[in-house]
Amino acid sequence: MFDYHALAPDFIVAGTVLAVLGADLFLPAGRKWLSAVVGILGLTLALIPIATLAAGDEGVRAMLDGSYVIDDFALVLKVFFILTGYIVLLMSVAYIEEDRYYQGEYYFLLLASLLGGMVMASSRDLVTLFVGLELVSGPAFLLAGWRKADSRSNEAALKFFVIGVLSAAILVYGMSLVYGMTGSLTFEGIRAASASVAEEPVFVLGILLVLVGFGFKISAVPFHFWAPDTYEGAPTPVTAYLSVGSKAAGFVGVLLVTYVAFGGAPDIWGPTLWILAALSMVVGNLIALRQENIVRLLAYSSIAHAGFMLVPFAAAGLVEGASLNQAFEATVSYVLIYGIMNLGAFAVVIAAARRTGSGQIRDWAGLGSYAPGISILLTLFLFSLAGIPPLAGWYAKFVMFLAVLQDANGWTIVLAAIAAVNAVIALYYYARVVQSVWMDAPPEHINPEPEPTGVSPSLGLAFGMLAVAVVVVGVFPELIAQFAKAASLIAGG
Amino acid sequence: MVTAALLGPAVLAAIDGAVERSDGGVLAAGAWLIVLVPFVAALAITLFGKRLPRHGAELAVAAVGFVALYGTALLLTTLFGDGIVHEGAVKIGEFGGFEIEWAWVVDGLSIMMFFVVGVVSTACFVYAVGYLEGDVRPTAFFASFTLFAGAMLMLVSAANLIQLLIGWELVGVSSYLLIGHYWEQKENSSAGMKAFLVNKIADIGLMIGIIIAGITVGSFTISKIMEKVVESDAALDDVAVIIAVLLFIGAMGKSAQFPFHVWLPDAMAGPTPVSALMHAATMVTAGVYLVARMFPLFEEMAHEALDVALVIGAITLVIAGLLAIVQDDIKRVLAYSTLSQLGYMVAALGAGAYTAGLFHLFTHAFFKSLLFLGAGSVIHAVHSNNMSDMGGLRKDMPRTFWTFMIGSAALAGLPIFSGFFSKDEILAAFREGDHTIVFLLGVATAFITALYMTRAISLTFFGRYKGDGHPHESPSIMVYPMIGLAGAAATAGFINIPGLTDWFYKLVTTRLVPAELLGEHATSFDWTALGLGVLAGVAGIALGYRLYYPDAATQQERDRLYIPGLWPVLENKYYIDDLYMNGIVNPIKGPVARFINWTNSYIIDFVVNVVGFATRSLGWVVYSGIDQRGIDLAINEAGAATGFAGSKLRYIQTGKVQQYAAALFGGAIVLVIGFWISVT
Amino acid sequence: MEWFDNGWGLSLVVFLPLVGALALLAVPKKDEETAKWLALFTAIASLFFGVVAAFRFDYGDAGALQLGTKLSWIPSIGSDYEIGLDGISLPMLVLSAAIVVLAIVYSWDHWPEPHNPKGFLILILFLATGMAGTFVAQDLVLFFIFFELVLLPMYFMIGIWGDKSKVKLPGFNREVETRLYASIKFFLFTLFGSAFMLLGFLALGLKADTFSIPELADLGASGAFTGTFAFLVFGALFLGFAVKVPMWPLHTWLPDAHTAAPTVGSVLLAAILLKLGSYGFIRIAIPILPDEAKSWAPAIAILAVIAIIYGSLACLAQTDMKRLIAFSSVGHMGFVMLGIATLTPVGITAAVIGMVAHGVITGMLFFLAGSMQHRYHTREMARLGGNLKLMPILGGMLGFTAMASLGLPGLAGFWGEFMALLGSYQPLEGLSLGVFRTSMVIGAIGTVLTAGYLLWMLQKVNLGEPKAEWDDHEFHDVDKYEMAAWVPLLIAIVAIGVFPKIVTGAANDAVQVLMDKAFF
Amino acid sequence: MTIAQFLVLSAALFSIGIYGVLVRRNAVLVLLSVELMLAAVNINFVAFGRYFADATAGGQMFALFIITVAAAEVGIGLAIVLLIFRNRASANIDELDVLKW
Known part of the structure; x- marks a missing residue:
């Protein structure tokens, strides 16, 4: 009944979680960072079965009556979560070590949250999806409050937590209504039954509540309020994880429920997501224009990006007979690329904030003159987020627009135009950071000589890899496109 | 490297080689040298002139000397041998279906x-060597x-209208350079x-x-156009x-x-050799030349345009002649005289007298350049342009005086001098064409011409010397050309x-077009016209x-022929310059340009900036107005409006987490309601 | 040379500068000599291959794409690495490679503040790749990438090395630093246009199921794109290209960008970057959407003549020399657009030669303006004067270039202007004669205004007596680096003027083929 | 008993939970309100599971999962609340405004 080969990646990560917890017991206080090494080794190990699974030609491996599935989509997303975890671990090592808190638990929580994402990628019923989602969220609440003595961090955690559980309740309430109308918990079952109940108000309400629940996870406007506060208060590596891993998990959920479970009812989620997409882009970008703190700026930018990522959904939902594959592919591409560049941005922000001792953009003035390496990378990631070719971000926007225009009608063209204008607005605030870094004079008190500590090797490795990825993907986007294409096959069902 | 890069494609694009449309012997086939040599010389002078002993003058003189010799050779061959009619071309580009050559x-x-330009240029160039001795930048x-001469030669050698336009504008730009030669003074560069x-x-x-066309x-290609004619x-018809008419407008500009x-009187700001050349052989004759070159088109298909030319020419010849009477600057007298004489030429062409117009161009080139060189010689001696600073120079500068007298006689049309023949032909042509009014104006202008030249001679060479210093005859290098x-x-x-003789007629009608299309040619004197003209x-x-000789009191000179009402008008040049400056140039340069710039800054750019700032401000509004605060307001309002749980709701206003939760929930409700409305 | 003709040659032209830029990253910042030589070497190598391409080019078949290749690039969206050269892109490619070399040569001893030659050269080389790539790209996506690639380097060039003075925004009560304002304005404006351009590209690609420009042009010629779709797509492309040209009234970024940019930045901006827009019209908008082009043509013509008159009049009101030259670009590009709007071979060939000529001439003018600013430390024309006396060679070059700029026949600028007017007398059949002939007359009046402001500028700057404030200054005339950078441009100005076939020899046939396909 | 009565009950519970989340100052009470909402969900699931006579007992199973998850969430929530209480000697969530800009 169980396909252990197929489950191997998840098992290995689960084992790693335990190993990290165990290792923490035996490691002396000064060498707690070794648990990160354990985590990294475990994650690397998990890639092996994924590779063999991908290389094998057995196609879809379904378990538990199709509730748990290993297909290309699951594999792609698992790899994505693992790599995200990998990068976040690298980013965390020096950062967490400095704080002298419980390192072992930190890695444990992080890996557990990752495992949730991996489970979600394989889930094909509501229960598994919900459990996966909670596994992602629960540890994340604690991670957000990691710096226990810092009241900002506490506050971040509490806000995140309260909104998180509230939204989870709404989500699961919606799920209960969906179950009640369709009598099925599996996506296939819901899809099959949805045709007959598509007009039922309760079913519609259920779908909407599910979307609201996920809207929180992906921090779409108007469910975004927690994000800036939490992002700002949480330790930066955690913020990076939240803005990428946690958001990606949310998108996995949205992808699965909209395209697979509610694939038969696009006229319900289409308009809803249109509104969410438009609002997220406009509000996220406009507010980001006014931010003075780099993390807050990235928080609002990530809200806006959530809007961009929702655009293909909305388009696919609004046009009769539109190809869901295309939209699915576009969103997956966007999520993957967004992950690369946003992680990169946060990694560099950690380095730059250390160098300048501040997260305020104006304190970064003249960074380019005394820390050119960090500045170049920062520029690279920010302009990639802005979608300037030939950095990876352009392809994300490109496929997003492509999906919108694929089967266009008036609504989708308006959405495309909103997205286009927002792409321009977004440039402004990214460019403002770049301007401060390169074009403004450094403040008096900055010590232009490099500090002895400098950038930690692990952090350097993290953003180095991401920088290469941003450029390579930008020039050869086919790398990402292939994954996205493979992943999109499930939408056609 | 770069040049090679830019040339490379072209070289490969293949030069099609020279095309010869008709044969004219070796001399004609090499005629492109006439154009090329001055240009090469001009370039060489620019690059190396400073290192040469005479600052490049030797190259310049050599170049125009070559042109003069070549032109003379061609002239003699045509007059005394077979008529040369030759066209050669090199293709230099193509635009759509148009080939450029x-x-x-x-x-x-x-x-x-060629002959006129060559000979007059040589004279002026040689003269200039002396005149420019010690100049700031020879x-x-x-x-x-040299460029000026080359441009004119390019213009007159042009077998197609594009090249004619190129020569035309190059003449313009080199005149700009020459007129503004002393550009330290703003008046000169403005001129x-x-x-x-x-x-x-x-x-x-x-x-x-x-x-x-x-x-x-x-x-x-002009000959192709002529074929169509x-x-x-x-x-085409x-x-x-x-x-x-459009071509003639162009001609009006160049021929002033x-x-x-x-522009022409102001152009006196340049050194005198420039004025001499510009007013005689080059530039101002270009317009006349253009009309002559295109004459069959005018004659056969556009007689209305000839009428326009006649009227314009007639107006010019009178008004310019009158202006010449009141000038104090000797060069300006000659300048207005040139205008007036050009009026003759244009009017002659307008009357259909192709040969007469060109003949006057021919003779005028010699005597007007002579007069200018003479004036220059005088100016050179007294260091002033004003006749009120001259007088009595006859004794100090005899050779200048005598040559000036010959030029004046020719200009006034005294018998046997060249102007006599050409002016007579034009007057005869007016009569021939029954243009009585124009004829009378022509005769009247002959009178005016003689009057102002007499005045100029009297004030300059007779009477008492009123300037400073002791004027001397100019050096030989200036006198011999004169x-x-x-x-x-x-x-x-x-x-x-x-x-x-009729040689000239034969010369200018040796063209690809049949001679019938080139106007009538009188075979005998029109004695009436001749008589009236001489009279x-x-x-x-x-x-x-009577009025000006011998000069006594210059300060009253103005009053001798004072005609109330007319004189102020003449002294203000009919107010035309004022009209142009205050009516057109200044408004455009001033208010209009400033207005446009204002719209750019305060309208277009303003809109752009407003959009930018508005977007940023909108960000602020959304952020602090709605995102961070609006929820408070919404809950307040909702509480106040419903009265529901007022006390409970009030204190959550500051609890941000709950606001967020409220927003989350509120958003969900809005979605549900909105969706409901849209579905039902 | 088989390898060369199979796309390798063109790829080398495009990517060598990029390789050079990456190599420069490894050069220590202090080692300026190495950086300079490395940059110069790669730029010259790129130009060398460009010239080789010009020699390998078959001029008998200039309308066909040559020396190109088509490799799979992003198969998921159906986009290929498709490059190729025809008679229209050839002159532009060589021009851009050449200007880059000259820009580096000029920079040799003229580094704007803050110094940092390494960074500056890297940006120049990035620009080189973007510019050259745009001219060889034959795939919409590839074109887009290159088209956008030039934004970043130019943004940094203006923002970092630009004019540090403050300027008060008209109508606003705030002061901003010129370079910051200009750089972001340039960036946002262009991105705004290209965002919509991208939408247009995508719509085309989706409709036709290919991004290949030649294939799209074939489809377009056979009437595949019609109706509202075509209208919207042309509108989107128009926005993208018109901002870049720039066409009135989308031009306001240009004077600011030019004024603020360092000399080399202005030169590259004027010489090549502006051409990307008009090239886009010729290469993409017109061949792919010929019917829409026809219905938009009168509007384009009207905007073009407005630009001509407006730009010229605005020039007359300028007090800043660089800003004057910048506004002159608006007018000159108006002639280019007028030529394009006629949709005739004459007009479009005129546009191509106009682009090359404007590149060479205005590039030269900005070099000169930059060098003058370097010496006088001001651009205020009221403070200049008598430049010809202080620096005869530089002043003479300025005079010469200004003459070329006003369209003096016999120099490069003439052909574009005259032939554009010629084309608009008889535009493509079906276009309103009234509109185009009126445009011709207004355009012709524009030539007078052009002459007016350039002569006026010369009078203020070059002629007269030098102002008293410069009495104690020692001015050195053109130095050897300037000479090396400028003489080729001056020669080019004369060469193109005397022998326009340098450009039209290749361009005319290509335009003819393009037009025949699109309209007949 | 019809299914509708269960649904009404659960809806009422859910609404009470929301009200609690929105107006309670004390974080512990907020937590409890969330628990109330989850309980409403559980009622739904169990009722629907029974109604469908789901062979796999999906509804009941989901309810069990939710109970477990809720327990974990409360644990996490209390941990956070404790933390804040330690730092500020207050468990009132409306006093958290450090991050307000």
Whole structure:
């Protein structure tokens, strides 16, 4: 009944979680960072079965009556979560070590949250999806409050937590209504039954509540309020994880429920997501224009990006007979690329904030003159987020627009135009950071000589890899496109 | 490297080689040298002139000397051998179906111009060597001067209208350089600009005329256009009048016809050799040349345009003549005289007298350049342009005086001098064409011409010297060119004595087009015209003699012929310059330009900036107004409105987490409601 | 040379500078000599291959794409690495490679503040790749990438090395630093246009199921794109290209960008970057959407003549020399757009030669303006004067270039202007004669205004007596680096003027083929 | 008993939970309100599971999962609340405004 080969990646990560917890017991206080090494080794190990699974030609491996599935989509997303975890671990090592808190638990929580994402990628019923989602969220609440003595961090955690559980309740309430109308918990079952109940108000309400629940996870406007506060208060590596891993998990959920479970009812989620997409882009970008703190700026930018990522959904939902594959592919591409560049941005922000001792953009003035390496990378990631070719971000926007225009009608063209204008607005605030870094004079008190500590090797490795990825993907986007294409096959069902 | 890069494609794109349209012997085939040599010389002077002992003057003189010799050879061959009619071309580019060529035409008309330009230029150049002795920048001068001659030669050798336009504008730009030669003073550079811009305005006409002609005929080659004229091509016939009028507008600019005449007097700001050349052989004759070159088109298809030319020429000849009477600056007297004489030429062409107009161009070139050189010689001696600073120079500068006298006689049309023959032919042509009014104006202007020349001579050479210092005769290098030109001015008329020589007629009608299309040619004197013309001249001299000789009190000179009402108008140049400056130039340069710039800054750019700032401000509004605060308001309002749980709701206003939760939930509700509305 | 003709040659032209830029990253910042030589070497190598391409080019078949290749690039969206050269892109490619070399040569001893030659050269080389790539790209996506690639380097060039003075925004009560304002304005404006351009590209690609420009042009010629779709797509492309040209009234970024940019930045901006827009019209908008082009043509013509008159009049009101030259670009590009709007071979060939000529001439003018600013430390024309006396060679070059700029026949600028006017007398059949002939007349009046402001500028700057404030200054005339950078441009100005076939020899046939396909 | 009565009950519970989340100052009470909402969900699931006579007992199973998850969430929530209480000597969530800009 169980396909252990197929489950191997998840098992290995689960084992790693335990190993990290165990290792923490035996490691002396000064060498707690070794648990990160354990985590990294475990994650690397998990890639092996994924590779063999991908290389094998057995196609879809379904378990538990199709509730748990290993297909290309699951594999792609698992790899994505693992790599995200990998990068976040690298980013965390020096950062967490400095704080002298419980390192072992930190890695444990992080890996557990990752495992949730991996489970979600394989889930094909509501229960598994919900459990996966909670596994992602629960540890994340604690991670957000990691710096226990810092009241900002506490506050971040509490806000995140309260909104998180509230939204989870709404989500699961919606799920209960969906179950009640369709009598099925599996996506296939819901899809099959949805045709007959598509007009039922309760079913519609259920779908909407599910979307609201996920809207929180992906921090779409108007469910975004927690994000800036939490992002700002949480330790930066955690913020990076939240803005990428946690958001990606949310998108996995949205992808699965909209395209697979509610694939038969696009006229319900289409308009809803249109509104969410438009609002997220406009509000996220406009507010980001006014931010003075780099993390807050990235928080609002990530809200806006959530809007961009929702655009293909909305388009696919609004046009009769539109190809869901295309939209699915576009969103997956966007999520993957967004992950690369946003992680990169946060990694560099950690380095730059250390160098300048501040997260305020104006304190970064003249960074380019005394820390050119960090500045170049920062520029690279920010302009990639802005979608300037030939950095990876352009392809994300490109496929997003492509999906919108694929089967266009008036609504989708308006959405495309909103997205286009927002792409321009977004440039402004990214460019403002770049301007401060390169074009403004450094403040008096900055010590232009490099500090002895400098950038930690692990952090350097993290953003180095991401920088290469941003450029390579930008020039050869086919790398990402292939994954996205493979992943999109499930939408056609 | 770069040059190679830019040339490479072209070289490979293949030079098609020279095309010869008709044969004219070795001499004609090499005629492109006439154009090329001055340009090469100008370039060489620019680059190396400073290192040469005479600052490049030697190259300049050599170049125009070569042109003069070549022109003379061509002239003699044509007059005494077979008529040369030759066209050669090199293709230099293509635009759509239009092929662009460097092409040179060697026929009677262009040979006549080669000769005139060559000979007069040589005289002026040699003279300039002396005149410019000790100048601030002789190299720049000789480079521009050579370019000037080269441009004119390019213009007259042009076998197609594009090349003609190129030569035309190059003449304009080199005149700009020469007029503004002493650019340290703003008046001089302004005068250069004025010349250039007035010409440029007229060139709009020329340009559009060329465009229409080119598109209608499908080629810019003049001989092809002429073929269509000969064939009476219907398409060309439809637009011929427009083309002709537009071309004539261009001609009016270069030949300084009313109302484009304003630049010419100001052009006196340049060194005198420039004025001499500009007013005699080059530049101002270009317009006349253009009309002559395109004459069959005017004559056969656009007679209306000829009428326009006649009227314009007649107006110019009178108004300019009158202006010459009141000038104190000797060069300005001559400048207005040039205008007036150009009026004769244009009016002659307008009356259909092709040969007469060109003949006057020919003779005028010699005597007017002579007069200018003479004036220059005087100016050189007294260091002033004003006749009120001169007087009595007859004794100090005898050779200048005598040559000046010969030139004046030719200009006044005294018998046997060259102007006599050419002016008579024009007057005869007016009578021939029954243009009585124009004829009378022509006679009247002959009178005026004689009057102002007498005045100029009296004030300059007779009476008492009123300037400073002791004037001396100019050096030989300046005087010999004057003597040479005096010889030409005295005798040039003989080559076209009606019924006797007619060489000139033969020359200028040696063209690809049939001679019938080139106007009538009188074979005998029109004694009435001749008599009236001479009489008017003599009367003018007599009156001038009476009024101005011998000079006594210059300060009252103005009053001797004072005509109330007319004089202020003349002294203000009919207020035309004021009209142009205050009516057109200043408004455009001032308010209009500032307005446009204002709209750019305060309207277009303002909109752009407002959009930018508004977007940013919107960010602020959304952020602090709605995102961070609006929820408070919403809950307040909701609480107040419903009264529901007022006390409970009030204290959560500051609890941010709950606001967020409220927003989350509120958003969900809005979604649900909105969706409900849209579904039902 | 088989390898060269199979796309390798063109790829080398495009990517060598990029390789050079990456190599420069490894050069220590202090080692300026190495950086300079490395940059110069790669730029010259790129130009060398460009010239080789010009020699390998078959001029008998200039309308066909040559020396190109088509490799799979992003198969998921159906986009290929498709490059190729025809008679229209050839002159532009060589021009851009050449200007880059000259820009580096000029920079040799003229580094704007803050110094940092390494960074500056890297940006120049990035620009080189973007510019050259745009001219060889034959795939919409590839074109887009290159088109956008030039934004970043130019943004940094203006923002970092630009004018540090403050300027008060008209109508606003705030002061901003010129370079910051200009750089972001340039960036946002262009991105705004290209965002919509991208939408247009995508719509085309989706409709036709290919991004290949030649294939799209074939489809377009056969009437595949019609109706509202075509209208919207042309509108989107128009926005993208018109901002870049720039066409009135989308031009306001240009004077600011030019004024603020360092000399080399202005030169590259004027010489090449502006051409990307007009090239886009010729290469993409017109051949792919010929019917829409026809219906938009009168509007484009009207905007073009407005630009001509407006730009010229605005020039007359300028007090800043660089800003004057910048506004002159608006007018000159108006002639280019007028030529394009005629949709005739004459007009479009005129546009191509106009682009090359404007590149060479205005590039030269900005070099000169930059060098003058370097010496006088001001651009205020009221403070200049008598430049010809202080620096005869530089002043003479300025005079010469200004003459070329005003469209003096016999120099490069003439052909574009005159032939554009010629084309608009007889535009493509079916276009309103009234509109185009009026445009012709207004355009012709524009030539007078052009002459007016350039002569006026010369009078203020070059002529007259030098102002008293410069009495104690020692001015050195053109130095050897300037000479090396400028003389080729001056020669080019004369060469193109005397022998326009340098450009039209290749361009005319290509335009003819393009037009025949699109309209007949 | 019809299914509708269960649904009404659960809806009422859910609404009470929301009200509690929105107006309670004390974080512990907020937590409890969330628990109330989850309980409402559980009622739904169990009722629907029974109604469908789901062979796999999906509804009941989901309810069990939710109970477990809720327990974990409360644990996490209390941990956070404790933390804050330690730092600020207050468990009132409306006093958290450090991050307000």
